[in-house]
Amino acid sequence: MKQTDVFRWVSVVPVNLWLWLWVLLPTLMLVAVSFATREPEDLIEWTLTFDNYARLSDSLYITVFWDSLWLAGITALLCLAAGFPFAWWLTRLQPRWRALALFLIIIPFWTNSLIRTYAIKLILGKQGIINNVLLGIGVIDAPLDMLYTPGAVICGLVYILFPFMVLPLYSNLEKLDQSLLEAARDLGASRLQVLRKIVIPLTMPGIVAGVLIVFLPAMGMFYIADLLGGAKNLLLGNIIKNQFLSSMDWPFGSAISIAMIVLMGLLMLAYFQAAKRINRSGGIHDSTL
Amino acid sequence: MNMKKWWIALTLAGVSTLATAGEQVIVYNWSEYIPEDTLQKFKKETGIEVVYSTYESNETLYTKLKLMKGAGYDVVVPSTYYVSKMKKEGLLQKVDKAKLDNFKNLDPDLLNKPFDPNNDYSVPYLWGSTGIGINVRDIPEDSISGWQDFWNPKFKNQILLTDDVREVFHMALRIKGHSANTTDEAHIKEAYEYLKELMPNVRVFNSDAPGEPFLTGDVSLGMIWNGSVVQAQEDNTDIQYLYPKEGAVFWMDSFVIPAGAKNVENAHKFINYMLKAEVAKDCVDYVGYATPNKAGKALLDDETASNPTIFPDKETLDAGEFHNDVGDAVLIYDKYWQLLKAGK
Secondary structure, three states: OOHHHHHHHHHHHHHHHHHHHHHHHHHHHHHHHHOOEEEOOOEEEOOOOOHHHHHHHOHHHHHHHHHHHHHHHHHHHHHHHHHHHHHHHHHHOOHHHHHHHHHHHHHHHHOOHHHHHHHHHHHHOOOOHHHHHHHHOOOOOOOOOOOOOHHHHHHHHHHHHHHHHHHHHHHHHHHOOHHHHHHHHHOOOOHHHHHHHHHHHHHHHHHHHHHHHHHHHHHHOHHHHHHHHOOOOOOHHHHHHHHHHOOOOHHHHHHHHHHHHHHHHHHHHHHHHHHHHHHHHHOOOOOOO | OOHHHHHHHHHHHHHHHHHHOOOEEEEEEEOOOOOOOHHHHHHHHHOOEEEEEEEOOHHHHHHHHHHOOOEOOOEEOOEHHHHHHHHHOOOEEOOOHHHOOOHHHEOHHHOOOOOOOOOOOEEEEEEEEEEEEEEOOOOOHHHOOOHHHHHOHHHOOOEEEOOOHHHHHHHHHHHOOOOOOOOOHHHHHHHHHHHHHHHHHEEEEOOOOOOHHHHOOOOOEEEEEHHHHHHHOOOOOOEEEEOOOOOOEEEEEEEEEEOEOOOHHHHHHHHHHHOOHHHHHHHHHHHOOEOOEHHHHHHOOHHHHOOOOOOOOHHHHHHOEEOOOOHHHHHHHHHHHHHHHOOO
């Protein structure tokens, strides 16, 4: 056997086995359970039913779903609004500084996000750093209520997920052909026009990727909503947890999980479709530019 | 990899198997629920290694044992009615009291409770309550007397509740004159309607560490466990504990041996060790909850032993309620809990 074959075999087979065993198989089990019936003594009774999916249309779950969607949407938009200029600025730095800046973005990942969330609690609290400073310099008379509000949840989500937005944007902006921008300027385009007609269309795959990578986890990060929002609102993650631990309704919990996976799948599909269309129409050979 | 490296790897693997093949007992307990040095002392005395891990809710413990059909752990510490629930479902085995010579240390008043009438399956470890926490610097202590005061509109966006459906419904059910163990949907719905009026006052739900928002000054009034107050008082003596006039929630955490335990003999040795008077005393000093261990309580200094936050009088105890298993009514509770949180 040739050396490369061995390498291929050694690298591909374990990864495949790993994914089959720990990703595909559990997901298939989840699908199977989602069609079963709740049975408090044995957890699951194998009686086929579609009730678990029918129950999803209950107005309670629709509300929770919209709340989760809204929270994730705002987070993705804020990350984009802050991440795009930041990524643009990164590409303008000298390579040496750029490496350092990227490194600094990644460093917080070395600390568990749960610990960083607790740190945010200390910053936003009634006797936290922000309130103490504002009180100290006399801007406010009474401490602001920042912790345990929806604003605190969004703040936490944006902080935790910001790097996921910056990195895909950066890799797209970096590839952007600078001569295109110069050409546009030479031909009389204003700065805004350059941004709208050239930069944004060409970096659309990065924008969509960033938005998706932020949006999807934001839907499920219920511990941030619990810690910073005071657990006052339900997100889909909370409901799934309740079904498995408290209500002992594994089939329904599975059905919600599967519904979420399907939704994420649809979003990914939309992304690939969009990316295909952009590649077809956004390239430099496109005459509509 | 060359032969030498293989040998080293194999030898290391062999050594580590030998090391774990020694005597051990696998204990699964609530987080922060045992003094830090107790496990080392136990090993020193008996030579038995404790494999220790923790959980933060009965539901987590129950689901794990249920999935593994009662195997995987030698000693676990469920609360109150989870003992009867697990016993009923065949997840527990009988405790051999003949092997526990320290069992006599326990207070007979705290034995033979309804969840295990003969203590055939469970040995009480610690007990405590959920009542009212108050920071007396911000709120005068005499202005609060019961759960009802949480509904006062002046506490808008200020109250802490535990993130526990049974405890939160306990308040409203007791105020409305029902048992906190009701399985009647009409009662639960009535409690839900009343709790809905409380929601504008709720600042945070917290069942991980309800003492922490009191310490950081984010809340000054709310539900709390008595042991959390005792712990918080080490940093801030303004934080006080009140037993609400409508009745506190009481619970008792007990050692049990799962049906599939591998080291049954060592499990008994561990439980017997925990029943020693000195060990029971250390537990109270460390976690701030009451011990059912009479001999252990006798060793406590007067201040701790007479602290009503830790050891309530009989009247307070009788006014409160231990939670029971509500069976499938848990689905009704969960339904209204979700409605409450989703703001419907």
